[in-house]
Amino acid sequence: MNFFFSAGAEPGWWLPVDAAAHGAGLDGHLVLNLWIAAGLLVLVHGLLLEGLWLRRKPNSHHKADPRRRTLAFEYGTLLLLAVLFCWLTVRAERLWAAARCTGANLAAMQVEVTGMQFVWYFRYPGKDFAFGRTRPELVAPGEGNPAGIDPADPRGADDFVSSELVLPVGREVDLRLRAVDVIHGFAVPELRIKQNAVPGDTFHIHFTPTRAGRYAIVCTQLCGIGHFRMGATLRVLPQQEFERWREQKEATP
16 A cells, blocks of 8 residues: 555655644545545456456356346445445544544643634633633734734733744644634645634644644635635644743743
């Protein structure tokens, strides 16, 4: 399988490097689907060739009733395919739900992601580890409040907002995604994460970065005329470097 794809430290032929703890499971499921599809392609063409060959020999050794052969072969094959694809669907749903529906660890770092035309903003809680209340009417990037933090809520006094997402390596992260104006698609291919941000809703996705580096954050939804420039940077740092970055941001007024 690794002839086509690599889930290790180095990128494969088509997949980017795997930099998340859950990446190996997703990559393995993708490879499994492709190998099954390739096997079915070979099988179907083999059956077509067999059918063409049998048409040339009407008095061949196949003496069975053709109706019985249809029931035993065609419907049996359909049943096996139905079971196979049901199993693949359940397996994919479990992988999907593991990053969204199951709760993140209570010690997971909380980061709020806000998408708006045409930029991403990332809000971190301060030393109280609690987000302050936000109000849509207070969103004002030009006035230094892109997240719409309510100044009347004391919990938001120590929150800070960054134009880049910075995370520590080896620690689980719980992202809260929301959008201000239209639907935006938050995606980081190397971390195998993709989730839409929808106005009026908050979606959670949790993961653990396993490889330090710099990765591109892209918007996968056509969100307007400036969609092409809606991107940001994710930096995954060793724990000590991340703590120094956080202290510097918290000290900046």
